[in-house]
Amino acid sequence: MNKQVKRIQKPRCFLVYALAPEELPAHEANLVFNDFIGDKSLPLAIYHDHFIGEPGGLAIFYVEDQKQRDALLAQNHLKGWHVEYQPLIFSFSPSAFDEQIAFTLKAYRDTDWSILQKDKRPSYGNPAHEAETAQEE
Numbered sequence: 001m002n003k004q005v006k007r008i009q010k011p012r013c014f015l016v017y018a019l020a021p022e023e024l025p026a027h028e029a030n031l032v033f034n035d036f037i038g039d040k041s042l043p044l045a046i047y048h049d050h051f052i053g054e055p056g057g058l059a060i061f062y063v064e065d066q067k068q069r070d071a072l073l074a075q076n077h078l079k080g081w082h083v084e085y086q087p088l089i090f091s092f093s094p095s096a097f098d099e100q101i102a103f104t105l106k107a108y109r110d111t112d113w114s115i116l117q118k119d120k121r122p123s124y125g126n127p128a129h130e131a132e133t134a135q136e137e
Contacts, residue, residue, distance in 0.1 A: 011064045013091035019056035019082040026134035029055035036077035043068040046094045055134045
């Protein structure tokens with residue numbers, strides 16, 4: 001774990017990157033990860049997704065205080081997993097996370113987040129099957 005994580009005291013979002021043990025099938029890993037992000041004793045999860053290729057996932061949690069930070073760091077859902085916790089600089093709240101998306105798109109790609117949010121992109125493949133297998137369909 002990043003030694004600086006325990007020193008974080010101000011409210012901010014944390015990125016959690018987690019890889020399941022090799023022997024854990026993707027379907028089971030996704031259930032474990034979903035239990036993790038859904039645990040109401042942990043800080044608010046504002047984003048999550050699962051990985052293709054290697055079972056696991058990433059989540060963004062909004063951590064308001066040291067008690068929530070300590071609960072996140074002490075969670076026991078992902079025992080045996082490779083887990084990394086990274087506090088984020090500009091995403092100091094859920095709305096700041098959203099604003100950071102808008103800023104990145106505008107500043108680096110001259111793209112408007114509010115337009116992309118309305119975009120109805122087609123679904124490719126079968127996301128449910130991909131979640132079950134961690135393989136692109």
